[in-house]
Amino acid sequence: MLVYLIRRLSQSLLVVAVMATLVFLAVYAVGNPVDILANPDADQQERAAITARLGLDRPLYEQFGVFIWNALHGDLGRSFVYNAPAVDVILERLPATMELALVGLVFSILIGIPLGVLAGLKPESWFGRTIMSGSILGFSLPNFWIGLMLILLFAVELKLLPASGRGPTASVLGFKTAMFTWEGLKHLILPAVTLALYKAALVVRVAQAGTREVMLQDYIRFARAKGLSPLRIVGVHVLKNMMIPVVTVLGLELGSMIAFAVVTESVFAYPGMGKLLIDSINRLDRPIIVAYLMMTVVIFVVINLVVDLLYAAIDPRVRLSDAKG
């Protein structure tokens, strides 16, 4: 397990390094970084200060070194709009987005897995067919449209849930989060459902296909021959095998959920990273964009790492192959 962990960690570092290089090339080597990193309204003196700080008179590899050095120290530039380090500005929004993605993930699991398993157990029945047709709807309806409809129904008509913003936060284990207050949860429900519907549809399809395949396996027949109850067969034998593809897909999708919460956050005026990105693009706050790119890469890499570890926890065969390798 340790060997596996070390190998995966070094792979992850490599990915981050490659991405850092790409971001550097995109921002520094192509075009004039001063144009990108300086406030468009900056005067000559400010521009000179940036040029000096970045060492733009020096050769490219030295500049790269400085960029990496600064990045390692958590310095990815300073936001013009907030007049604060870009990393800090993003980190401040990170909990809100993580919260949204997490609650969205929980929703998509709670909706997707039971429906998918039911549909997989009885694929020919009317409810099996209905669930699968419904999942196609979940795929094809655009995200912003679902968001608007939910706002219309639950916020405007029924007045059950707030239409926008984030609820009050409370400090839990040192994190400021809105997940543990009723008001905070109420603000999370609509955007999280919006974000979750597409993923839930995906989970339904993966879970249905997985369940159907697992049900045909010899070990299910053997489990039945042992006289196990249907609850035990589905709840233990089917679920554990079926979770392997589901975890893979959810792992891939969680990253995109965080990175592309952009639309949902905009619709619900939800103060997360995605909305910050859109605002920053509108205001030409370039250091934020650079920092956003780098941090998204790190988040993706961390999630993939976690998924791989989870995978090894579910599937003992993964553990074996690593012991050999």
Place this chain on the structure above:
Amino acid sequence: MAIPVLDVDNLVVSFGTREGELTAVNGVTFQVHAGEVLGLVGESGSGKSVTGLAVMGLIDAPGRIASGSIKLLGEELVGRSERELRAIRGKRIAMIFQDPMTTLNPVLRIDTQMIEAIRAHESVSEKAARDRARQALAQVGIPSPEERLNAYPHQFSGGMRQRVAIATALLNRPAVLVADEPTTALDVTIQAQILAEVQTLAADHGTAMVWITHDLSVVAGLADRIAVMYSGRIVETGPVEGVLDAPIHPYTNGLIGSVPSRNRRGVPLAQIPGMAPSLARVPPGCPFNPRCARATATCRADMPGPTLYEGDRMARCHHPVPAPESAAA
């Protein structure tokens, strides 16, 4: 004579398919007594597995037991509710399957899979169940069973996995064990070891066994009686020596001709010409007639009924193979 442990009478199993109602098992009758091994032999597709699954009550839609009776110690099983059958499955009738690589759940530890088999039928403590699982593993010749309980299936070889499956099936001391070609996927040496062990276990516990195989040489050393299946019917049955020494049905005769003998192992066998008929196109009369050297017009018109022969034997054939001259052997 004591009542048979398993008494199957005129069993008919059919599947509703697009091509209509197909009869996979067509009037199968056999009995197995305590401690006895019945070898159920036939080519692939002859209905052996379906027969075994019917005994387990595991025929799923679109299949159904259309008629006939399956009695366990005199108790009728056909028509019982799923709930009642579940209490019998794994407890009084157990089954093991062909591919040892796939019959164990890859993501569950061996102890989980064995303990659940006990606790599905008895409310015993986890610890007591585990003790029994360990003893069962030791009985089928698995070294350091305590350690192996914590292992996952992929950590075992094919032969060891089939031993685990056998140990699991025998955990509750079932009265009947249905073994569906459990050694077919294994190499010959391991196959022989497992057969010897199962034989001892069954004899010790008085288990009645139905041993399904397409390989006559497996049954020769293991079974007490043989039932030969062709196209959903038992075409010949009798004590193993009698059937192997002097087959009555031409199909049995052909099967014996295609068994590899010791000195020509690996040489292609003298196969019975042609293929077993698909269920949708069973020929009229005796279903074996297109492949049979002895077939006549009678065979193509009339289905031969069961005829009893000396030595507790039965065969369905209009023109039985003459007994070999005792001098000609």
